[in-house]
Amino acid sequence: MLTSQRRALITARLASDGQLVAKALADELDLSEDTIRRDLRDMAAEGLLQRVHGGALPLQPPLPDFPARQTMAGTAKRDLGKMAAGLIRPGQLVFLDGGTTNAEIARALPRNLAVTIATHSPTIAAELVRHAADVILIGGRLYKHSMVATGATTLAAIEAMRPDIFFMGVTALHPAHGLSTGDFEEAAIKRAIAAQAAETFVCATNEKFGATSPHRIMPVERLAGLIVQQDIDEQTLAPYRDMALQMIAA
CATH class of the missing domain: 1.10.10.10 (Winged helix-like DNA-binding domain superfamily/Winged helix DNA-binding domain)
Incomplete structure (x- = not known):
């Protein structure tokens, strides 16, 4: 040949x-x-x-910048955000990663919910200005592409926390190659938060399944669960169900 x-x-x-x-x-x-x-x-x-x-x-196309991502899959992300917000209980320490889907979690939170939200994303923090929630905004070097802080200062603050639940943002997830994202430093921050959290969940739109991005965060089986779209096909979800992950359809 x-x-x-x-x-x-x-x-x-x-x-x-x-x-x-x-x-x-x-x-x-x-x-x-x-x-x-x-x-x-x-x-x-x-x-x-x-x-x-x-x-x-397959080669993944470059991830659009943050403003462009805000216009993509809007309805699906809102549905995922509402479902994720329903998992949050009063009195918890919740860590919200950056990203457009996690912004929908912040928007979906009841404004009178007595909860503490930690985040290294100024855009997420801004969504919570009119909420009763206490907000801990972690600083560091701003990675403008995703609007999140990275670096040693960020890691030091994360290591002092024990979140009850972490909603991680990813650009891709694959049953064999794990959760991944497009930036090396951002992947390290996500990995550090997950190591501190009691539970980690990912809200994933359909196009992220079976894909990979350049920088691996951690294996999928380390998640507590996935929040997915209602219309995702069962064949796509089968390998994740085999990992005994909690599956929540929005």
């Missing part, structure tokens, strides 16, 4: 299956695994796919 034919097949498999295992394709084509790995390496260098251990995943 010619190199061009192999590359076309790899592209087609990634589009249809959402992933590719180098050994399985090598066995199928009766080729050496080194040949397939070389194809994957070359295609990754050209920006055609993302290399992962043992194979490849």
